Amino acid sequence: MADEVKLLGVVGSPFVCRVQIALKFKGIEYKFVQENLANKSDQLLKYNPVYKKVPVFVHNEKPISESLVILEYIDEVWKNNPIFPSDPYHRALARFWSKFIDDKIVTPSFKSVFSVDEKEREKSIAETTEALEILENELKDKFFGGQEFGYVDIAAVYIAFWIPLFQDIIGMKLFTADNFQKLHKWSQEFLNHPTVKEIMPPRDPLFSFFKGVHDNLHSSSK
Amino acid sequence: MADEVKLLGVVGSPFVCRVQIALKFKGIEYKFVQENLANKSDQLLKYNPVYKKVPVFVHNEKPISESLVILEYIDEVWKNNPIFPSDPYHRALARFWSKFIDDKIVTPSFKSVFSVDEKEREKSIAETTEALEILENELKDKFFGGQEFGYVDIAAVYIAFWIPLFQDIIGMKLFTADNFQKLHKWSQEFLNHPTVKEIMPPRDPLFSFFKGVHDNLHSSSK
Structure with missing residues (x-):
């Protein structure tokens, strides 16, 4: 199965931007799903029922919230161009x-x-x-x-x-x-x-x- | 060199307790250094100049603060009895x-x-x-x-x-x-x-x- 990678976000959020930088740095292809925070999509509510906020990173239908947690996940799964030190x-x-x-x-x-x-x-x-x-x-x-x-x-x-x-x-x-x-x-x-x-x-x-x-x-x- | 492991803490702090549980679970020997938060030791100020708080975990003179960060470090360095899932x-x-x-x-x-x-x-x-x-x-x-x-x-x-x-x-x-x-x-x-x-x-x-x-x-x- 090919990886399906989605990022639910809005333009202008520093937290979404963190995830975008990591994805770009590692050359990961993904679909950016633009959210409207004044009218949250069913998808956002389903993927992040706790906070109902962006960013939500969705990898093969498995959602992760919290930008710093997402960055750790991305670095663990895609090993090229590490963003974490190895020590x-x-x-x-x-x-x-x-x-x-x-x-x-x-x-x-x-x-x-x-x-x-x-x-x-x-x-x-x-x-x-x-x-x-x-x-x-x-x-x-x-x-x-x-x-x-x-x-x-x-x-x-x-x-x-x-x-x-x-x-x-x-x-x-x-x-x-x-x-x-x-x-x-x-x-x-x-x-x-x-x-x-x-x-x-x-x-x-x-x-x-x-x-x-x-x-x-x-x-x-x- | 034998590992030198210290934990600066106080009895009754849930954050210190987290680290103690992880250390016990993995069977790691360490020295507990009891701090007095009303009169902080030079050691605490040296090891945690940013927050001046406990817990501080010190492994071979290298200090780490923030209980959740300490737990991750302990699990990465001492691999027995993992506390993190592998996936x-x-x-x-x-x-x-x-x-x-x-x-x-x-x-x-x-x-x-x-x-x-x-x-x-x-x-x-x-x-x-x-x-x-x-x-x-x-x-x-x-x-x-x-x-x-x-x-x-x-x-x-x-x-x-x-x-x-x-x-x-x-x-x-x-x-x-x-x-x-x-x-x-x-x-x-x-x-x-x-x-x-x-x-x-x-x-x-x-x-x-x-x-x-x-x-x-x-x-x-x-």
Whole structure:
């Protein structure tokens, strides 16, 4: 039986983008199924009844949710172009830092843009900045795992693409070449990687979309 | 070189307990280093500078934090008595459910006991109940992975031991043999597993400790 590989997603989600980068990097053919989150498909509800969210990766009708879990699965099944280091200790560090990025950077930085509670927004900006400082110190090479592109870099796509987008929406210079020199350089290397370059969505429509969401939230909360 | 294995922990932490169960299950000899979280040791600050929390697992001076990450490392390095399924899809599901337990059960249920905000407490109780219902439906066999004890069971030690403890503190019957029949039966199987039985801390001192924390928080918030 030929492999049937599907990805349920939306354009503009950093979590979906992680999976797309891994699939592209490994040269895996797949069908992208565009979801409408305002009107979720029966397929999405069937494949991800717990969270009803994208991405959902479906391999021969077996669904997996949670982008970091999907990346591990893809790397275990398709062995070419590994995204995980082979050494167990470095694998553990890669898992640790990816979780750190989700817990300490993605979650608070999202709140720092979209929360309508001013105190929560300020607290989230401080938390994001502190976590970015920790990550800046962790970055020792061209990519997180060394000279080769890997799991932590893919998890960090949010920092390279979405943080600059979001800070332009709220008109704030949180993440720049001046205050996060190493991370900023990494983000340029990462976005210019041939695999990533091909996958990233166009910036302008996403900027308009997220700006609309932001402006809507903030005007209706007044 | 002989392996040097250390675990920095405190008695009564469900996260430390996860690591202890895995180590016991695999018969790994290690040194337990008791930490005092009110006065953190230099060793803890050195080994876990990011979170400054336990557990920290140290293998030949290489430290790893985050209990679920530690379990993966242990299973990759010590191959006997595997706690992960060998099939990549079942591995992905095990990772998915363990993350679900942390995000949707541990975090809200902790708030439902210790939060001093009444609205937040009520919301957290509802969230925990909903997540336990999802997990109840997921449980199809003696253990989460089938007839054999594994990763998800170990991650769920919090449900078997800490939830009953916490609900007695707040005098609430959230998790019982009546309302979560399958999960409750699982919790008894799990706590009676020879490995787990040997590891679980005595209940009474922990009850007193957590009740003290709870009463203190709630009296000082009034």
